[in-house]
Amino acid sequence: MSYFEYIQPIRFEGADSQNELAFKHYDKDRIVLGKRMEDHLRFAACYWHNFVWTGLDPFGGATFERPWFQGGSPMELAKLKADAAFEFFSKLGIPYYCFHDRDVAPEGTTPRESQDNFKRIVDVLGEKQQATGLKLLWGTANLFSHRRFMSGAASNPDPEIFKMAALQVRDALDATLKLGGENYVLWGGREGYESLLNTRLGQELDQLGRFLTMVVDYKHKIGFQGAILIEPKPREPSKHQYDFDTATVYGFLKRYGLENEVKVNIEANHATLSGHSFEHEIATAGALGILGSLDMNRGDPQLGWDTDQFPNNVPETAIALYEVLKAGGLGSGGLNFDAKVRRQSIDAADLFHGHIGGMDVCAQALLVAEKMIVDGRLKQAQDARYAGWDTPAGQDILNGKRSLAELADEVLAKNVDIAPVSGRQEVLENLVNRFCA
Amino acid sequence: MSYFEYIQPIRFEGADSQNELAFKHYDKDRIVLGKRMEDHLRFAACYWHNFVWTGLDPFGGATFERPWFQGGSPMELAKLKADAAFEFFSKLGIPYYCFHDRDVAPEGTTPRESQDNFKRIVDVLGEKQQATGLKLLWGTANLFSHRRFMSGAASNPDPEIFKMAALQVRDALDATLKLGGENYVLWGGREGYESLLNTRLGQELDQLGRFLTMVVDYKHKIGFQGAILIEPKPREPSKHQYDFDTATVYGFLKRYGLENEVKVNIEANHATLSGHSFEHEIATAGALGILGSLDMNRGDPQLGWDTDQFPNNVPETAIALYEVLKAGGLGSGGLNFDAKVRRQSIDAADLFHGHIGGMDVCAQALLVAEKMIVDGRLKQAQDARYAGWDTPAGQDILNGKRSLAELADEVLAKNVDIAPVSGRQEVLENLVNRFCA
Amino acid sequence: MSYFEYIQPIRFEGADSQNELAFKHYDKDRIVLGKRMEDHLRFAACYWHNFVWTGLDPFGGATFERPWFQGGSPMELAKLKADAAFEFFSKLGIPYYCFHDRDVAPEGTTPRESQDNFKRIVDVLGEKQQATGLKLLWGTANLFSHRRFMSGAASNPDPEIFKMAALQVRDALDATLKLGGENYVLWGGREGYESLLNTRLGQELDQLGRFLTMVVDYKHKIGFQGAILIEPKPREPSKHQYDFDTATVYGFLKRYGLENEVKVNIEANHATLSGHSFEHEIATAGALGILGSLDMNRGDPQLGWDTDQFPNNVPETAIALYEVLKAGGLGSGGLNFDAKVRRQSIDAADLFHGHIGGMDVCAQALLVAEKMIVDGRLKQAQDARYAGWDTPAGQDILNGKRSLAELADEVLAKNVDIAPVSGRQEVLENLVNRFCA
Amino acid sequence: MSYFEYIQPIRFEGADSQNELAFKHYDKDRIVLGKRMEDHLRFAACYWHNFVWTGLDPFGGATFERPWFQGGSPMELAKLKADAAFEFFSKLGIPYYCFHDRDVAPEGTTPRESQDNFKRIVDVLGEKQQATGLKLLWGTANLFSHRRFMSGAASNPDPEIFKMAALQVRDALDATLKLGGENYVLWGGREGYESLLNTRLGQELDQLGRFLTMVVDYKHKIGFQGAILIEPKPREPSKHQYDFDTATVYGFLKRYGLENEVKVNIEANHATLSGHSFEHEIATAGALGILGSLDMNRGDPQLGWDTDQFPNNVPETAIALYEVLKAGGLGSGGLNFDAKVRRQSIDAADLFHGHIGGMDVCAQALLVAEKMIVDGRLKQAQDARYAGWDTPAGQDILNGKRSLAELADEVLAKNVDIAPVSGRQEVLENLVNRFCA
Ligand SMILES: [Co+2]
Ligand SMILES: [Co+2]
Ligand SMILES: [Co+2]
Ligand SMILES: [Co+2]
Ligand SMILES: [Co+2]
Ligand SMILES: [Co+2]
Ligand SMILES: [Co+2]
Ligand SMILES: [Co+2]
Structure with missing residues (x-):
């Protein structure tokens, strides 16, 4: 006699199955x-x-x-x-x-x-x-x-x-x-x-x-x-x-x-x-x-x-x-x-x-x-948010072609403040929930 | 009028001072x-x-x-x-x-x-x-x-x-x-x-x-x-x-x-x-x-x-x-x-x-x-605990002179278990408290 | 001009709506x-x-x-x-x-x-x-x-x-x-x-x-x-x-x-x-x-x-x-x-x-x-688990009709141990997830 | 042979004792x-x-x-x-x-x-x-x-x-x-x-x-x-x-x-x-x-x-x-x-x-x-802080002799704000440390 004698092999039966001992979602070949x-x-x-x-x-x-x-x-x-x-x-x-x-x-x-x-x-x-x-x-x-x-x-x-x-x-x-x-x-x-x-x-x-x-x-x-x-x-x-x-x-x-x-x-x-x-x-x-x-x-x-x-x-x-x-x-x-x-x-x-x-x-x-x-909307939102870094000018900074002093002087030359933009976290969280529903 | 007008410079007055605005322990030249x-x-x-x-x-x-x-x-x-x-x-x-x-x-x-x-x-x-x-x-x-x-x-x-x-x-x-x-x-x-x-x-x-x-x-x-x-x-x-x-x-x-x-x-x-x-x-x-x-x-x-x-x-x-x-x-x-x-x-x-x-x-x-x-007793206790690593044999392991297989085979050759020794944490904690008293 | 001028009243549009500014599930009259x-x-x-x-x-x-x-x-x-x-x-x-x-x-x-x-x-x-x-x-x-x-x-x-x-x-x-x-x-x-x-x-x-x-x-x-x-x-x-x-x-x-x-x-x-x-x-x-x-x-x-x-x-x-x-x-x-x-x-x-x-x-x-x-299965599982308390004998204990000594002596009289039963927490958690899917 | 054979009864030996197995502070008859x-x-x-x-x-x-x-x-x-x-x-x-x-x-x-x-x-x-x-x-x-x-x-x-x-x-x-x-x-x-x-x-x-x-x-x-x-x-x-x-x-x-x-x-x-x-x-x-x-x-x-x-x-x-x-x-x-x-x-x-x-x-x-x-200074500081409650007027409030509306109207009648006073937490903490030294 085995310890699991009364258990049958577990099978995928789909979301509507009422069988406690079946998979409702794990459909291995999907x-x-x-x-x-x-x-x-x-x-x-x-x-x-x-x-x-x-x-x-x-x-x-x-x-x-x-x-x-x-x-x-x-x-x-x-x-x-x-x-x-x-x-x-x-x-x-x-x-x-x-x-x-x-x-x-x-x-x-x-x-x-x-x-x-x-x-x-x-x-x-x-x-x-x-x-x-x-x-x-x-x-x-x-x-x-x-x-x-x-x-x-x-x-x-x-x-x-x-x-x-x-x-x-x-x-x-x-x-x-x-x-x-x-x-x-x-x-x-x-x-x-x-x-x-x-x-x-x-x-x-x-x-x-x-x-x-x-x-x-x-x-x-x-x-x-x-x-x-x-x-x-x-x-x-x-x-x-x-x-x-x-x-x-x-x-x-x-x-x-x-x-x-x-x-x-x-x-x-x-x-x-x-x-x-x-x-x-x-x-x-x-x-x-x-x-x-x-x-x-x-x-x-x-x-x-x-x-x-x-x-x-x-x-x-x-x-x-x-x-x-x-x-x-x-x-x-x-x-x-x-x-x-x-x-x-x-x-x-x-x-x-x-x-x-x-x-x-x-x-x-x-x-x-x-x-x-x-x-794709989650990725698009990120891409839009970081767009500045994906420009040649942004890449130059990341790749070490610019110095601290150069960047500082550039800011002084422009002499304007930079306005922040919304992080839109709630929009993205709502979007994730759409996929869960 | 200054904001701190009524405060006198803070001085070291020793542990028995009852002056709230004096140092009792910070004696900078000690x-x-x-x-x-x-x-x-x-x-x-x-x-x-x-x-x-x-x-x-x-x-x-x-x-x-x-x-x-x-x-x-x-x-x-x-x-x-x-x-x-x-x-x-x-x-x-x-x-x-x-x-x-x-x-x-x-x-x-x-x-x-x-x-x-x-x-x-x-x-x-x-x-x-x-x-x-x-x-x-x-x-x-x-x-x-x-x-x-x-x-x-x-x-x-x-x-x-x-x-x-x-x-x-x-x-x-x-x-x-x-x-x-x-x-x-x-x-x-x-x-x-x-x-x-x-x-x-x-x-x-x-x-x-x-x-x-x-x-x-x-x-x-x-x-x-x-x-x-x-x-x-x-x-x-x-x-x-x-x-x-x-x-x-x-x-x-x-x-x-x-x-x-x-x-x-x-x-x-x-x-x-x-x-x-x-x-x-x-x-x-x-x-x-x-x-x-x-x-x-x-x-x-x-x-x-x-x-x-x-x-x-x-x-x-x-x-x-x-x-x-x-x-x-x-x-x-x-x-x-x-x-x-x-x-x-x-x-x-x-x-x-x-x-x-x-x-x-x-x-x-x-x-x-x-x-x-x-x-020195805290240090001595540590030194005693790690003494094995301070031997040439211990140092050889740390310095990369021994391989996993060598060490494994050495254990099999000896074929005895190694008994652990007390970590003596309470003794050391009591010792620290001695210094605080 | 109002602060929310460009926002239209939020309406229920159902789960398939792609409108970020609509309810997908909150259907107030449902x-x-x-x-x-x-x-x-x-x-x-x-x-x-x-x-x-x-x-x-x-x-x-x-x-x-x-x-x-x-x-x-x-x-x-x-x-x-x-x-x-x-x-x-x-x-x-x-x-x-x-x-x-x-x-x-x-x-x-x-x-x-x-x-x-x-x-x-x-x-x-x-x-x-x-x-x-x-x-x-x-x-x-x-x-x-x-x-x-x-x-x-x-x-x-x-x-x-x-x-x-x-x-x-x-x-x-x-x-x-x-x-x-x-x-x-x-x-x-x-x-x-x-x-x-x-x-x-x-x-x-x-x-x-x-x-x-x-x-x-x-x-x-x-x-x-x-x-x-x-x-x-x-x-x-x-x-x-x-x-x-x-x-x-x-x-x-x-x-x-x-x-x-x-x-x-x-x-x-x-x-x-x-x-x-x-x-x-x-x-x-x-x-x-x-x-x-x-x-x-x-x-x-x-x-x-x-x-x-x-x-x-x-x-x-x-x-x-x-x-x-x-x-x-x-x-x-x-x-x-x-x-x-x-x-x-x-x-x-x-x-x-x-x-x-x-x-x-x-x-x-x-x-x-x-x-x-x-x-109803969640409730049924609880009812089954506590069934003993729902009996007259169980209620008597809860209602203060029994003393510590009586219960103790009852155990000695029976003189057998009581086996516990599974709490089945995983079954119930899986059941809850069924309702969420 | 007892398990603690080599341990002598623990005695109070005072703060200067170097004996690990003695009390330095627990002097039971003090x-x-x-x-x-x-x-x-x-x-x-x-x-x-x-x-x-x-x-x-x-x-x-x-x-x-x-x-x-x-x-x-x-x-x-x-x-x-x-x-x-x-x-x-x-x-x-x-x-x-x-x-x-x-x-x-x-x-x-x-x-x-x-x-x-x-x-x-x-x-x-x-x-x-x-x-x-x-x-x-x-x-x-x-x-x-x-x-x-x-x-x-x-x-x-x-x-x-x-x-x-x-x-x-x-x-x-x-x-x-x-x-x-x-x-x-x-x-x-x-x-x-x-x-x-x-x-x-x-x-x-x-x-x-x-x-x-x-x-x-x-x-x-x-x-x-x-x-x-x-x-x-x-x-x-x-x-x-x-x-x-x-x-x-x-x-x-x-x-x-x-x-x-x-x-x-x-x-x-x-x-x-x-x-x-x-x-x-x-x-x-x-x-x-x-x-x-x-x-x-x-x-x-x-x-x-x-x-x-x-x-x-x-x-x-x-x-x-x-x-x-x-x-x-x-x-x-x-x-x-x-x-x-x-x-x-x-x-x-x-x-x-x-x-x-x-x-x-x-x-x-x-x-x-x-x-x-x-x-006594810790207690005195508390007593000073709560002095208002120790007056007959304060006790009347605590003892239920005053209503919400009465108190509210009293504030309006006076029509002045009440200034807070320092909680002096740091002073009290320093005082506690004095007793620990
Ligand atoms: Co809160
Ligand atoms: Co709240
Ligand atoms: Co505990
Ligand atoms: Co306890
Ligand atoms: Co773990
Ligand atoms: Co793990
Ligand atoms: Co900090
Ligand atoms: Co800091």
Whole structure:
């Protein structure tokens, strides 16, 4: 008996379907701006929230009762979990998945045992990918849950722990390559600090720069073609995480000469925790040339922590996807649901409801973004607003052909004030709402 | 009759003085770590909060009734204001002041008239500096109050307004040079956006990069020896300000090749609004080599806007100054009080109370920081914690002599786990409190 | 020539209209749940943001250039402003408006002159209401802008200022009665504190309780039939405002025995600033029996101050209106746009765009809420979840017929654990999105 | 061998002691305002953070390796834990402790087994109190960790779970009475909601009101003389907790007629999460007559969750204790350290360092607050500011002898404006700092 025995494969049934377990908008073969919807969205489901998290939070224990949580040896349970995971991914009809090394295989009592456990499960995953057609959007290593990493992994005060991290990332990169993974992600949950009093901040940044350089070197050595992605987050669990936001990561990459090697995986909830909108982070990464992939979810605007809820607001999601389209798309990246059902959503079916809702919202949002592009009025309004910069005289300034003194003297020569023009924000917001209706 | 007629010059009277209008801790000639207290702190008072702000806030009008607010022509009032300002600075016994161009001289009806007004008042300021011994810590241009800058100055969609900004900055740099100013600051209050819908984000970053490059070129051309400083702030008045925080500014400087030309002026309240502690911003700037100067003030931890209150917490300020000392001090920078008395503090004497309190708090904090340095236990604890990185083997990793695979294989060869050690944060926090007692 | 000469009256043209200056969804005569859309929504536009605010913010001056801002005596300008306001309200086709006493008439140099100015303009407003059919949703007094109120109005440390507030409120209530106003609002912008150090908190609460009691007594004395409403806000301009949120106001009303006399006017942006969702505040007021009226707008989830933007998210607004419908509607209340166009939206037409967008969003949201009600599945899911409480045994507990010890002993007698059931939040969120599509 | 074998009892050694494991300021017999320091502060240490928490957070597992976490049956481990706890409390020299039922004894497989486990350990605790002289500041029941309470305890949609909660609270009250506990606390971690969509908000408030009434009835029935205290918190783990803050709890108590029966236990970190300062919550509770007890800790102003750090800022803590003294003290309440050492502070000694630092900070703060009281200038400044209200004419207004119209007419008769006076906030803040130096 399977855990999802009573769930039928999820199908597109159109907007009028009353079936809770069907897609109303995610029609994967529908052509959007010349490309299949599935190929735009490149959805992935994650292992951790769906198959590892027990419902535990800082004030309470497990609420989910999954067959793979107990009743066997760790490796037996890991296989049971893989069975359930791939049954879920397949029935959901999602093309990609993502995992941390420790999500799929148990930590052993020694480094070699951990490595061995992981390699054996990677083989299992490979077979399941074969059997189901599932693909790996990205792999990653969990360098934040084990107590040895409590003070950081690459930024640990002890270089021996830095080495432990090197082992896990080396093996996770090997596994990602082997499984045909299209990207590799680093999220530095403990790469930060709790107190400056016990922290050499500058040195820890250098440690991180060195570690990332080693990772990039190793990627090239083994011929991994996918992108290396850093996932920014401002804080939590650490008081301060070094990869605070996209702009911070950009500066870090420039400092260590890695800006052409590494991109960002932007999570919506991490964006809002850092004081930015999701679309801001996407637009910034696009402008800086480091837009890699997205972790789709939402936070709660009244809560100060990472709630990782499924996206459920079409207008907001449409704005984000519009920025993705304007930036030229995600390349090898995709839309990974780093989202979890609520702790009270304890039924197997709830895992489906969360993802169906999220996928439908993204599909609707993509169709809205398509309308924005096709309509063209948003772009026209911007072009009109910046027209002065598109003239030869404007370009000369941007291209460094004019000096401060020249421009200043030009103003004095004319000796007239310049009147501002309306930003017309409300008109544009109304226009966006037209596309959402 | 002067506005501060009844206030006597403020003097150091020691901790037991019951005189509200005396310093209890700021003893400018006291030697701290081999240097006069005054030379460590390099205090500045600002023109804007003290002599320009009327007490107005978004929900109410002026509360301060100053003689220079009405009753004469704009230029007459500007001179009256300069009289009051220098009387205040002198009686306070503060060595430096700071100003925006439009703080000191009125906007005219044409660019030339504005320039002329400003130049005439700069001459007045020069005479007053001569007469009083006051020095200019930094000058700056106000590119955010006039309606022409409502959509940005250097980042404006209209290049004609970019030129208007160029004129003001050119003239403000000239004035700063003429007045012996030791730094020049750019705070980009409107250099950001309200809505991405009407914004070319990438282009605006390029406009800012170009503008700053022009400013740096001009500085060299005229032989200005002071530092060019960007003052980060995450938002307010704009929804998003491009100079979000120190790490963002660093990435921006790297992008445009200006990281050796420009530093940051860090404001405490801007730091906390950006989701960082003040000491974090200082330590980050120190680590990245761009620590320039400080705007001393405090925010309210429950309020989401820039309250610009005077610093009044000695332990917090001590931690900040400890980071300054660890970073090697501020060079040509100083401690400018970008702080304002509350809107209800309408008496002339209140301006003194705010500054006396702020200066005494910083003086106490400096003495605490001195104890931390002299005692040495905080540093020793850090050194012990990172000892592994200080070994040749640790340095080899940091210096790029080891590869990911080598380190990974080393772990497998040893095949043992590494136990973490206590971060001892509470011990260190208790130690800091010892120095504060 | 009128200020809005080139704007034609705004008409409903349906969802396919490409006319920026038309309603696409607000079809006032459409029947929704048995009532005209206009009678559900009872829209009001406000005087202050549209006709008083100059575009000023804490970092910059006026950006709007309106004919009624200068060029005449204060009373001439007040009449010009009234002309423009009623032209705007009429062309917009909004049924109600709202004002503060000082919005419509200038403060004089003495209390009597201020009163006289106000009374003269109230007559003008009355004539304009007659001429246009406009109605007054609510009146209010501005007790926060003048410097005399800098330390509060009813909560002022000086009882003489308390009396000045009494005069304004008495006259504003008289005017509201005279103009047929349907409610009277008190927003206590300065009824709070900046520092506990100079504040008798308990006494100030008593002062507020006394003032409100006087207001209620006066209302009855003059036969005003409308509701008295308090508008909660947690802070800004004050550090702490006593009317923090709906629950706080409820406790305050209970303390002074006013819970049957006073209700709340809930503003969306104030709700989110207080750490609540808008729908939470509505549901709370509904549960406590004090739901009065709504100020429609939105904040920016990344900004810590009151941005008063027009609502523009249909799914979010629909949830709010669903709670209004569940609470039985707003009675004499309505939906007032306490919203302002952005400071850069300087054209006369922008005032229309803001309101048209807001009205259309509310209209769409009302239609979504109607679907939620008609469909019934949301209610059914709740009923199923709480079924145990609807049994006689459940009711006995709620009605006080059972003791702690009885219930405890009952559990011991049964001696079995109770299994939780799924909260099904994702299913319900998906269902809501069905109604939005 | 005991877990704290190498720790000697902590003694007061004075400010110059260099012993990390000694009090520098907490001198329990020192007389402060006529009472022993110990009797003012009534310190308690808690069971949960020190002996139950494993170091686990949402992103990582246990970091603390305590002998009582594994290696025996649950009841054996509970006894080992009690041994360690009382050894710790005794060596620390703290007079009180606090616990949840499930902290001290394991949940059984049935209600009776759980009850039996708890009763047996309560006997153990009673013996240990006898042996050591430790006293119980308050008891409480954990109604938030077990999965059965995932949707609330008293506010659960299932009345059967309400009954389970009744059993635990009945037994915890019995135990508190038996152990001589001086108060009983209810913190409603899950008494709130995640989504309004699945919540009957009004009914849940009624459930809570009913439950609390039952608790109060039971308290009287068994003759428990201590106070019943609600601990407010705005959110976390729930999205919204009904006991949001002190003002909300006050309204709730008034609604259910319990305002003379129940007080609040105010936690510093909960205060700041709710958008208030700690001193605001204390002053509010004092003004409303419901100040009960304090949970001493601190949050991090940049973090949006409950960090429960030890208080370590003397000036801030002094302001809080000054408000306590002004409110007449805490009666049967005390200062419980609801504080935990950081997850990286894994040594046994770290538990001592956290508490020693916290106790010393509170002791210093008490001495500062004493100076504020003795000096009297803060009170004098307030008295001067409100002098008008202390006159017979002011009292007449407060006491309801004057009407709105009378006051309004009085203003018109005088026909003069009233000038505001300075709030002198900076003077008062400087004065506070004098007492801290
Ligand atoms: Co993520
Ligand atoms: Co997340
Ligand atoms: Co500043
Ligand atoms: Co500031
Ligand atoms: Co409002
Ligand atoms: Co507002
Ligand atoms: Co607590
Ligand atoms: Co807490």
